[in-house]
Amino acid sequence: MVTKRCKVLSLGLGATLLLGTSIGMGSQQYHALAESLTSDEHAQKAHLTTSHGWSNDLQTIVWNEAQHYYDIYFLHSADGATEPFGHQGQDWYHTTTSDFVHYTEQSSALAAKGGDAQEGWTSAWTGSIVTNDGSITGAPQGAKVAYFTGIRKTDQKQNIYAAYSDDDGKNFNHVLNDGKPVADINDSDTVAGRHSDFRDPNVFYWKGKMMMYVAEGSEIGVYQSKDGLSWSKADQEGKSKIESGSFFQGRSWEGNSPVECPVIETMSTPSGQAKQVLFFGAKDASSGETTGTYYIVGHLDDNGLFVPDKDVSRLDQGSDYYGANFTGSDHIDTVNNSIKSLGWVGNWNYFTNGVHSDQEANSAYAQRLGSYSSARSLSLQNDLTIKQNLELPQSSLTNTESYSNISKDNPISEKGEKWVDRQDTNGDVYGLYDIPNQYATKYYNLTFSNSKGNYFGRIYLDIWQGSDYVRFNYDPSNGKYNVKQYAAELNNAMNGQTASSYYYNGLLGNGNGYIADSGLTNQQSINLQIVTDNSSVEFIFPNGQTYTVSRFNTSQKQDFKIFTEDPTDANSVDIQISDIQ
Structure with missing residues (x-):
C-alpha cells in the first residue's frame, strides 16, 4: 500500500524506495506523488x-x-x-x-x-x-x-x-x-x-x-x-x-x-x-x-x-x-x-x-x-x-487601468451599488469599487483624499478568493488598522481548527484578527499600495510600514472591493491597477 506522505517504503530484501520515484509496479502512483x-x-x-x-x-x-x-x-x-x-x-x-x-x-x-x-x-x-x-x-x-x-x-x-x-x-x-x-x-x-x-x-x-x-x-x-x-x-x-x-x-x-x-x-x-x-x-x-x-x-x-x-x-x-x-x-x-x-x-x-x-x-x-x-x-x-x-520594476506592470475621483456618488461596481450594509462598520458604508474575477497577480495604487480637510471615516479593503478572504479595516484618524483573514484550506489541517484559528486570530484568539498601527494620523491624502499574488497580499504605507499575509486558495482569481465611511460627504479615491508580469 502506498502512503500519502513522503516516507521510505520497505520492499523487502533490504531494499527501500522513496515515495515519489517512478519505478516498477505502481509507478503511476509513485509518479503522482512526485508531481505533488x-x-x-x-x-x-x-x-x-x-x-x-x-x-x-x-x-x-x-x-x-x-x-x-x-x-x-x-x-x-x-x-x-x-x-x-x-x-x-x-x-x-x-x-x-x-x-x-x-x-x-x-x-x-x-x-x-x-x-x-x-x-x-x-x-x-x-x-x-x-x-x-x-x-x-x-x-x-x-x-x-x-x-x-x-x-x-x-x-x-x-x-x-x-x-x-x-x-x-x-x-x-x-x-x-x-x-x-x-x-x-x-x-x-x-x-x-x-x-x-x-x-x-x-x-x-x-x-x-x-x-x-x-x-x-x-x-x-x-x-x-x-x-x-x-x-x-x-x-x-x-x-x-x-x-x-x-x-x-x-x-x-x-x-x-x-x-x-x-x-x-x-x-x-x-x-x-x-x-x-x-x-x-x-x-x-x-x-x-x-x-x-x-x-x-x-x-x-x-x-x-x-x-x-x-x-x-x-x-x-x-x-x-x-x-x-x-x-x-x-x-x-x-x-x-x-x-x-x-x-x-x-x-x-x-x-x-x-x-x-x-x-x-x-x-x-x-x-x-x-x-x-x-x-x-x-x-x-x-x-x-x-x-x-x-522594489517593483515599472516594466513588469502591464494592462494598467486608472480611475479618478471615485466617490460614493460615482462608484465602480458591476452591481452598481452605492450604499452597502455591512456588520463590521461604525456607520453607513459606501461601495467605491467592486469588480470580481480579477487576475490574482495585481498591483493596486490607491490614493484616498478628502476635499474638505483630513480624511474622516474608515477605509475597508476586501480581497476574496472563493470563500477565502483578507479583510483590511483602516482608521486614518488614528492610524490603527485591523486585518482578518480566513482560509478554508486550513480547516482540514492535521491539528484540526488550530491552524485556521491562528491564521485568523493569532496569539490573542479574541475574534478580532490582527491589530496594528501604521503610525500615520490626520491625513488629508492617504496612499496605499497593495501587491497581490496567488499566495500573498502585501500592504505598503507611505511612511514605509508594511503588512504581509499569506493565502492558500488555488483559484488564481480574486474579487477586490473598496468601501469607505463618508461622514463629511467629501471622500474620494484615485485608483491605479496593473497586472504584474
Missing part, C-alpha cells in the same frame, strides 16, 4: 516560489557584479510541506534574479547531508555567505564560503559547518575542516553556555578578524576567528552573549520563541550617521504578535557585541514575514545607504500542519509550499526607524 511536490497550485506568479517541496528561511542575497544579477539562496526540504524535517534533510536552493519578479531555474547549492562520516551533518539549516578575503584556511582567496548550521550525524545536535564554492556560488561542494564542525556545540569555550539551540550563523569581517553571530535560544552568541575555522568567544572575559534584554529592548521576551536568523548590517541615515542594524526573527507574545522579523539600531562595543541605541521595532507588521534576509556587505565597516530585503511569506503555526490540496487522488495536503515577498528597499531614517519602499 512540484504542483503549481500554490505557486506565485510574480514572486519567488520553491520549485519543489517546501521552503522557508532566506539564506542570503548576494549581488553578483560579474553577471549583474542577485544570487539568492533559501532553505528547502525535499520531503514536502507536511514533513519539512523528514529523513531527506534540508538543503540550500539557489536561483538568480535581476528584477525580483523573474527568477532563473532553481537547483540545490548546498547538500542536505555531507561532511565527515561521523562528525558531518545530516541536514543543513540556515547560515550566511562571505567572500574569502584570504583569511579562511583551506578556501581559495575570492571564493564564496557558506557558514551554516548542520545537524550532526552522531548526536543530532546543532553545529556550525563551512563549505566553499569553486563556481561562483552555484555549488558549495568543498567542505572545510575535514567535514567536521568549525564551531562545536560541545565545546564550552566556543558556545559559552551550552544551549541546545546553536544555529543560523551570520558571519562578517570586522577589525581584521572574522565575527560570527549565532542564535542560541534567548541569546545571540558572538564569536571571533582569525582563520575561519577556529572560533572563540569575542568577549574573552565575559559571556560573549547579546541577551534578550538588549536585542529586544523595549519589549517583553516572556512567552517568546527562540531568536532566529540574526543578520547585522551597517546603514547610514540621511544626515550621514552610520549605525549598525541588527535584524532577527522573534515574536512579542505579550503584544499578541505572531512570529516576524524585527530590527534594532545600535553600535558594536570593543568586542564586537551589539549595543542598542533605541528600542526594538517590527520590520513588517503582518503575520507572514519571517526568515528574512538582506543585501549588504560581509564587511561590517561598509556603510549602506539602502539595502534590499526578501522575507518568507509563511508562519510555523500553519505552514507545516497540512494545507488542503486541490489535487485529487494524490494527497490530502499540498506538498509544494513556500514563497517569498516582493523585494523592498530599506533605508534608515534620521529618527533611526527603517522605511521600506517597494
Whole structure:
C-alpha cells in the first residue's frame, strides 16, 4: 500500500524506495506523488516560489557584479510541506534574479547531508555567505564560503559547518575542516553556555578578524576567528552573549520563541550617521504578535557585541514575514545607504500542519509550499526607524487601468451599488469599487483624499478568493488598522481548527484578527499600495510600514472591493491597477 506522505517504503530484501520515484509496479502512483511536490497550485506568479517541496528561511542575497544579477539562496526540504524535517534533510536552493519578479531555474547549492562520516551533518539549516578575503584556511582567496548550521550525524545536535564554492556560488561542494564542525556545540569555550539551540550563523569581517553571530535560544552568541575555522568567544572575559534584554529592548521576551536568523548590517541615515542594524526573527507574545522579523539600531562595543541605541521595532507588521534576509556587505565597516530585503511569506503555526490540496487522488495536503515577498528597499531614517519602499520594476506592470475621483456618488461596481450594509462598520458604508474575477497577480495604487480637510471615516479593503478572504479595516484618524483573514484550506489541517484559528486570530484568539498601527494620523491624502499574488497580499504605507499575509486558495482569481465611511460627504479615491508580469 502506498502512503500519502513522503516516507521510505520497505520492499523487502533490504531494499527501500522513496515515495515519489517512478519505478516498477505502481509507478503511476509513485509518479503522482512526485508531481505533488512540484504542483503549481500554490505557486506565485510574480514572486519567488520553491520549485519543489517546501521552503522557508532566506539564506542570503548576494549581488553578483560579474553577471549583474542577485544570487539568492533559501532553505528547502525535499520531503514536502507536511514533513519539512523528514529523513531527506534540508538543503540550500539557489536561483538568480535581476528584477525580483523573474527568477532563473532553481537547483540545490548546498547538500542536505555531507561532511565527515561521523562528525558531518545530516541536514543543513540556515547560515550566511562571505567572500574569502584570504583569511579562511583551506578556501581559495575570492571564493564564496557558506557558514551554516548542520545537524550532526552522531548526536543530532546543532553545529556550525563551512563549505566553499569553486563556481561562483552555484555549488558549495568543498567542505572545510575535514567535514567536521568549525564551531562545536560541545565545546564550552566556543558556545559559552551550552544551549541546545546553536544555529543560523551570520558571519562578517570586522577589525581584521572574522565575527560570527549565532542564535542560541534567548541569546545571540558572538564569536571571533582569525582563520575561519577556529572560533572563540569575542568577549574573552565575559559571556560573549547579546541577551534578550538588549536585542529586544523595549519589549517583553516572556512567552517568546527562540531568536532566529540574526543578520547585522551597517546603514547610514540621511544626515550621514552610520549605525549598525541588527535584524532577527522573534515574536512579542505579550503584544499578541505572531512570529516576524524585527530590527534594532545600535553600535558594536570593543568586542564586537551589539549595543542598542533605541528600542526594538517590527520590520513588517503582518503575520507572514519571517526568515528574512538582506543585501549588504560581509564587511561590517561598509556603510549602506539602502539595502534590499526578501522575507518568507509563511508562519510555523500553519505552514507545516497540512494545507488542503486541490489535487485529487494524490494527497490530502499540498506538498509544494513556500514563497517569498516582493523585494523592498530599506533605508534608515534620521529618527533611526527603517522605511521600506517597494522594489517593483515599472516594466513588469502591464494592462494598467486608472480611475479618478471615485466617490460614493460615482462608484465602480458591476452591481452598481452605492450604499452597502455591512456588520463590521461604525456607520453607513459606501461601495467605491467592486469588480470580481480579477487576475490574482495585481498591483493596486490607491490614493484616498478628502476635499474638505483630513480624511474622516474608515477605509475597508476586501480581497476574496472563493470563500477565502483578507479583510483590511483602516482608521486614518488614528492610524490603527485591523486585518482578518480566513482560509478554508486550513480547516482540514492535521491539528484540526488550530491552524485556521491562528491564521485568523493569532496569539490573542479574541475574534478580532490582527491589530496594528501604521503610525500615520490626520491625513488629508492617504496612499496605499497593495501587491497581490496567488499566495500573498502585501500592504505598503507611505511612511514605509508594511503588512504581509499569506493565502492558500488555488483559484488564481480574486474579487477586490473598496468601501469607505463618508461622514463629511467629501471622500474620494484615485485608483491605479496593473497586472504584474
